Amino acid sequence: MKNKSLPSLLKKLSKQIACLLFAVSTFQAHSQNAFELNSGWKCAPIRDVKNTGETISAPAFNLNNWKNAVVPGTVLTTLLNNHQVPDPFYGMNNERIKDIYVTGRDYYTYWFVKDFKVTVPAADGQVYLNFRGINYSCNVFLNGHRLNSKVHAGMFLRQSYNITKYLNKSGDNRLAVIVYPPDNVGNPNGGQGGDGRIAKGVGIQYTAGWDWIQPMRDRNTGIWDKVTIETTGSVNIVNPHVVTLVPGVRKPEGPQQPAIIQAAAELQNPLNKAVSGTLVFTINNVKVSKKVTLQPASTTEVKLSDFMLNNPKLWWPNGYGEHYLYPSQFQFITADNKVSDQEKLNVGVREIQHTFNTHTNSQQIAVNGQKIFIKGGNWIISDAMLRFTDARYDAEVRFHRDMNLNLIRVWGGALIERPEFYNACDKYGMLVFQDFWISGDANGKWLDPYKAEDQWTRRKYPDDHQLFLKSAADGIKLVRNHASLAIWCGGNEITPPEDILVPLRDSIMPKLDGTRWFVDYSNSDKMSVNTLGGNGDGPYGIQPLSTFWETHTYPFNSEIGSVGVGDYESLKRFIPEQNLVVPQYANGRGKVDSVWDYHKYIGYDASIEPYGKVKDAEDFANKAQLVNYDQYRGLIEGFSSHMWDWYTGVIIWKTQNPWTALRGQMYDYYLDPNACLYGLRNASEPLHAQYNPVTGMVSVVNNTFDTKRDLMLIVRATDMNGRDSLLTQIFVEAAPSSMKNFLPMKAAVDKFAKEEGVFLTLQIKDVNQKLISENIYWLPDEQGNYSGLKKMPASAVKITSKRIAPGKVEVTLTNPKNAPVAFFNRLSIVNADNHQRLLPTFYSDNYISVLPGSQKSVVIEYPSSQSSSQVLLSVSGWNLKEQLLKIGE
Structure with missing residues (x-):
């Protein structure tokens, strides 16, 4: 692919994103x-x-x-x-x-x-x-x-x-x-935050470079x-504030006891005379008001009386219920009955709680009285050059929703995210863990030869502590009305200096936003007691799947991650053709092309080798997707297997990149998802059956608030030619927000996998025999190789599609009986002329496998500005050569 100018790519991308947003609500205050x-x-x-x-x-x-x-x-x-x-x-x-x-x-x-x-x-x-x-x-x-x-x-x-x-x-x-x-731009010498001096100001730290990005010049x-x-009348409304209190333990469905609403706003009177009038707050056709007289040249905070909202529709995190938002507004009406100013905002009625779980030794988050097992992703920033759009924010947060995550942590080397980001999180039900602008790397936690100044000096960064506090207070006011905002954090892996931390924690936060949890730093013992030594988070990079299941890590892990190389189409967008060279790995050492290295490639080590000798960069990238899927499915399954026993939450490092990096991402900078996203989506589904690769135990994870009864748990084995064996099936019950072991299957599964490996399928059906979950593993032979996959027969899958709305297609893959598994199929919507993918495109699932005698349907939503004649459906798989198909009407 030739190098297109970034502005033209972004312009095209922005238009495509915008076409996906049929009704993007704006939730921040508007004048x-x-x-x-x-x-x-x-x-x-x-x-x-x-x-x-x-x-x-x-x-x-x-x-x-x-x-x-x-x-x-x-x-x-x-x-x-x-x-x-x-x-x-x-x-x-x-x-x-x-x-x-x-x-x-x-x-x-x-x-x-x-x-x-x-x-x-x-x-x-x-x-x-x-x-x-x-x-x-x-x-x-x-x-x-x-x-x-x-x-x-x-x-x-x-x-x-x-x-x-x-x-x-x-x-x-x-x-x-x-x-x-910035006054201190820092030397981009390859360290985290370069030589660290970028942190002397109150600003972004990653711009001097990090281990996932090159410096912004x-x-x-x-x-x-x-x-x-x-433009306003005599009085201007600024910094409106709405607090919702939801007492008791609630359920998403059914009638609700009242919620308590607290509303306040600052009123500016710039005139040299007093102004009288009424501050009015309206929500769900309920009004509360207060008459005031504002002194000349003054700013006055006016608090309205608390009131009850009867039978409220509540806001719930993703996966647990509706993310309902009430349109509301503040108005100041002058004595002559004119509206001087009004501010509109949307209010999510919910309450965030936290308690310390003494069994896990970590904080436990609850919403509306219901405990939430946190499955989150670390977020840096939408674009490293700060090219923010509502549409891109919406697309990125939507991807996190599609991963079945329920929290995004905004990392401390970047910024307090913009209201438009929080709009999308409100809309999609994503809780937010928001760091302030401190990092252990630049702010002195560790001895670091890359840094220009010693730890004692760096510990005092930034230079202007009062500016930090003033900026923090202002940032709190900017985003505090968003239902999604759940946690404030003093800094990444280290607290701010004491004379910042104490007033921030004890004065500013209680006064401006006292209903949310404030944790002093991201891997603090107050969040997750570290009895294991080390830094309190990680590991990072590729792991044996067994690590996620049997290694007890930090009980609320704020950073743990793996690989994330995109497929070949992704690589071609930013790597010149001559540099599309396969990374080498042998004898415990790796060798990588200079451009890959510059874009922060993190090694896949020997994980590709069991799938066969790599032919070229395209083959490498395709096989990397198998590893990607397995890594992130295994990560979430491993943590879920110890829900409420070892863990109360996990936050993946990381789920996105604001630059064209080659590590830690579920989708690339251009918003093209890779298999990481779908492995994560599978493992994080509301009701999920999973197989422990160490013990061979089959278990069921229930990520909902309801007991699930009369579920049929089915275990099947399928060989490389498609011969299917029912290993067992039993009725099970799953308690709310729980994991339970049911079937020890190691001996039987190992027997089937011994020679060539095997496909192991776990299914859950409801009382009506409707399939509600299917999880297909591909397991290696007893030598750890995927020998059966290497000689697998060609797929016989049949593909049909139909257009169900503008920019929306349903694709069905049907695999005949007595055929091999149609394995690991990637679906894409591509331009009919150049066969390049339309971005962003959203898939209800992808990298899917279809068992013999069964079918799966995927709903795809793509930029609706493209007419039916302009697009094609691309389907390719492990045992299926790429097919380019017209979309049926």
Whole structure:
């Protein structure tokens, strides 16, 4: 595949994502009258501009030689869109871009200018300019006036300026912002966070490089988050706050006892006179209000009386119930009965609880009184260059929903995620474990020769502790209304310094968001008592499957992971053809191509070899998917097998990459899923039968709140030619949120697998004989090789498809009796002209195997902008050559 420019790829991808979102709700607060300044920006480097901000922000100043800029965005994004740098996500291109550590900060210091129209409001009307994030410091000018009295600093600290008196009567206005990079950009010397000095500021740490990413050359300098113009009456509503309390133990179905709603908001009165009016909060047609008089030039927090919401529809995590959200709003109504301002938000009625489980020695999370076995994924950031979109957030969180996970941890070397991320988590029922901006690597936990300063010095990072606390308080206010937010965490693998931790934990958090659990750091003993030594999380990298089942690791493991190479189509997107070279492994050592190494390949060691000698990179990538599926199915099954005994939760390191990395991902940067996702989806399903590879025990995991009775548990063995043997079947009962062992099958299974390996199938059927779960293992021979797979007969599977809605297809794979297993089939929707996959596409299942005499159906949802004549269905499998088929109507 030729290297396409990243901007064109992303533009195409964004359009495709948008077509999948039939009704994406927006859940964050929205002002009554606001619009984004998200296009038409111009920019120039400081070295080319000798004028002052007062001059540049005058509408008459000539911008003819200035370049188009990306806002929200970074300097690097702007340079990329102007074709001044190559795509840093492709091949070794990142090495061709100048690094700020070498060039100096001025090289990436830029002016950004935007002309916009807004008229001077009548009477007491007000206009505000709001910045949601600038990295790292800036000065702001409007129509010849400087708005900030001192340099604004802090990547995560919002800014809001009342610009009413600076507006031009003509309605033509110009905004000019000079943006300075972080004060300490750090040396990207290959360490975690480079030499660590990037952590001296209150900002993102991964930009100096990590073991899963190369450095971002501009350190993400820019106006990286949204800029809005907001018009109100005399009073502006800011930082609304809604708390829901759900006493007792609830069930998702049936009538509910009342929930308690607490609502408050800050009211800004910028006038030099007092203003009287009423703050009103409305939810489900219930209103609560309070009359207030606001003093001149003041900001006042107004708390409304608590009230009961009768028979509420509750918000539940993924897999346990509906994620219901109530549209609601705050309004301030002035004494003359005019709406001065309103803020809309969606409220999920739920309560997060936590208790310490003394049996497992770890925290146990509950929602609405029901304990939840945590199955989570670690999240870095959506895009390493901060190119965030609502649609991409929705797609990525949807993938996590599709994995049957119930929590996402936002890692501490990145950011407090944006409201748009939380919107998607609210929508899909994903709990969120949110770190603050601290990491053990950069902030001094370990002795590290890569670091520029000693541990004692790094332990004091960042330099400005008050800025950290101010930014933390602001970030809490930004996202605290989201139902999905469950846990706040002081830092990744280390606490913030004591004079940050104590006020954050004991003052700021109780005052601003006192209903959520705050843990001091991600692998703290307060979360998960570490009696095993080491760091308190891991292991990382590929593991024997037995490790997940028989090695007792940390009881609430915040990071444990494995491999994640995508298939060949994924590799071709960012690895040049000449570098698509098979990684070598022999005698306990590996050898890998330089581009693979640059993109942080993590070794599969000897795990590919049992499937046969690798022919080329395509063969390697295809066989890697078998390993991927097995690794993540085994990981979740192993933890589930010790649910509430050894463990209360597990969070995979990690489920996604914001860059084209070759490790730890269920889908690639371009939103193309690999087999990791579907192995995880299988193992995490609500009701699941699983086989212990060590003991041979067959067990059932019930991930629901209900007792499941009259279930038929069926165990079958199928050889490489399709001969099927029923080993046993019994009726079983599964208690709520539990794992129970039922059948010791090791001797029988080993006998069938001895010569060539065997397909072992576990099925669960309900009382109506409906198949509700099927789990197919491919087990090696007694030598640990998949000798039978290597000589397996060709698949005889028949494939049909039908279009069930625009952009939605149902595909059915039917395998005749007396045929071999149709093994490990990958389905894709591809462009009819170039046969490239449409992304993102969502599959109800994939990498599926079909037993002889049975069939499986998969529902596929793809960008609906593509007409039926533009797409084809691609199906290929272990014993099936790729077929390209038209989709039936």
